[in-house]
Amino acid sequence: MPATTLAPYPEAAAVEDGRLLIGGCDAVALAREVGTPAYVVAEDDLRARARDFLAALRTHHDGPGEVLFASKAFPCTAVLRVFAEEGLGCDVASGGELHLALRAGFAPERIYLHGNAKSEAELRMAVEAGVGWIVLDNADDIAKLGRVLPAGARRRVLLRVTPGVEAETHAAILTGHAASKFGFEPERAAEVARAGWDHLDVQGFHFHIGSQLFDLEPYREAVAALAPLPDMPVYSLGGGMAVPYSADDRAPGPEASVAAMAEAAREVLGDGKRLVIEPGRSLVANAGVTLYTVQSVKQRAGGPRIVAVDGGMSDNLRPMLYDAVYDVRAADRMEERGEPATVVGKHCESGDVLVREAPLPEVEAGDVLVTPVTGAYGHAMANNYNGVPRPPVVFCSAGVARVVVRRETYEELHARDV
Numbered sequence: 001m002p003a004t005t006l007a008p009y010p011e012a013a014a015v016e017d018g019r020l021l022i023g024g025c026d027a028v029a030l031a032r033e034v035g036t037p038a039y040v041v042a043e044d045d046l047r048a049r050a051r052d053f054l055a056a057l058r059t060h061h062d063g064p065g066e067v068l069f070a071s072k073a074f075p076c077t078a079v080l081r082v083f084a085e086e087g088l089g090c091d092v093a094s095g096g097e098l099h100l101a102l103r104a105g106f107a108p109e110r111i112y113l114h115g116n117a118k119s120e121a122e123l124r125m126a127v128e129a130g131v132g133w134i135v136l137d138n139a140d141d142i143a144k145l146g147r148v149l150p151a152g153a154r155r156r157v158l159l160r161v162t163p164g165v166e167a168e169t170h171a172a173i174l175t176g177h178a179a180s181k182f183g184f185e186p187e188r189a190a191e192v193a194r195a196g197w198d199h200l201d202v203q204g205f206h207f208h209i210g211s212q213l214f215d216l217e218p219y220r221e222a223v224a225a226l227a228p229l230p231d232m233p234v235y236s237l238g239g240g241m242a243v244p245y246s247a248d249d250r251a252p253g254p255e256a257s258v259a260a261m262a263e264a265a266r267e268v269l270g271d272g273k274r275l276v277i278e279p280g281r282s283l284v285a286n287a288g289v290t291l292y293t294v295q296s297v298k299q300r301a302g303g304p305r306i307v308a309v310d311g312g313m314s315d316n317l318r319p320m321l322y323d324a325v326y327d328v329r330a331a332d333r334m335e336e337r338g339e340p341a342t343v344v345g346k347h348c349e350s351g352d353v354l355v356r357e358a359p360l361p362e363v364e365a366g367d368v369l370v371t372p373v374t375g376a377y378g379h380a381m382a383n384n385y386n387g388v389p390r391p392p393v394v395f396c397s398a399g400v401a402r403v404v405v406r407r408e409t410y411e412e413l414h415a416r417d418v
């Protein structure tokens with residue numbers, strides 16, 4: 001099967017004799033070797049997406065600009081290192097993400113600290129590390145930053161604005177609407193920018209309107225909401241660019257998304273602004289797949305087959321949180337579709353459903369299944385429900401597989417006991 005028909009699998013995926021290869025590595029052999037569940041990542045796809053975004057910004061924006069990796073999407077040292085090597089900056093939303101970004105080699109001045117509930121300790125950590133940009137979300141941030149800065153010091157900041165834009169996406173990942181918990185109302189942001197706080201060097205405004213946005217119009221609306229605010233040298237337009245979760249999804253992609261954002265910025269904000277974008281999902285989602293091993297198969301009267309695998313809501317919370325829909329295949333029979341089956345996890349609740357009624361060939365215990373597009377918010381949201389150790393992350397490139405995060409051990413489940 002040529003690579004183009006494999007979407008939404010990684011670009012560096014192929015099918016040979018019905019078997020899935022990721023970065024030239026046989027998925028079933030890999031599952032046997034490293035165990036399952038396992039996150040398998042095509043490293044070349046990570047690098048290709050980073051280059052796509054950098055090229056798009058260079059092409060469509062006439063002025064300084066920066067592409068940041070929103071690290072929440074895949075907060076893993078190896079992934080962060082790839083993006084640092086590719087020349088991206090980094091968006092962090094907690095002390096933990098900041099710790100990871102610094103350790104992975106991002107220059108502190110290329111890091112932006114976000115968050116609607118930053119603690120004083122997190123702000124102090126950022127200040128002491130020399131983080132380049134602090135994105136203030138609320139009045140308490142202003143006060144806390146004042147308390148952690150040395151006397152007389154001034155700090156370069158952006159102000160997060162709530163543009164009041166309703167983008168079309170799941171309610172849980174909509175963030176730019178008027179009732180959002182994130183950011184200052186535009187009038188309030190303008191007041192802060194004009195107030196001349198001694199400890200704030202307000203360089204610009206930021207918004208992030210939501211995630212998995214297929215329509216680019218809300219970005220234009222959000223930029224328009226910044227027009228009445230004081231003119232600034234820096235504007236960060238956030239992330240949120242959609243990715244295809246199925247072969248039928250038509251996401252705009254990096255080029256069209258960045259073109260629309262840059263055009264809106266030029267028209268509304270003027271030429272020569274420093275433009276920052278913060279893709280998370282769209283840098284990592286399609287690069288990753290998850291491998292599972294079937295543990296049992298049931299046929300209920302009048303219902304679909306129920307295929308139970310060795311992972312579930314501990315390695316992919318998105319179906320439970322956002323009703324996210326995933327494709328599933330048998331990794332050694334990628335072209336076979338079969339009758340509808342529901343793929344459930346091993347966790348002790350009925351909501352633990354990874355894939356609802358999707359075509360799947362006859363499978364039995366021991367077979368390896370694959371779900372694509374798990375590079376974003378899979379590892380990030382992994383948890384230990386039912387005492388399940390978190391899965392490894394395996395990078396594959398040019399036929400070589402390399403474990404970059406090993407599987408958690410049972411001992412680590414009680415490693416914090418006092």
Ligand SMILES: Cc1ncc(COP(=O)(O)O)c(C=O)c1O
Nearest residue numbers: 070208211239240278279280281
């Ligand atoms: C401030 C900010 N920037 C960027 C992102 C990345 O969003 P996405 O992964 O949808 O690109 C998020 C996601 O929550 C965010 O909160």
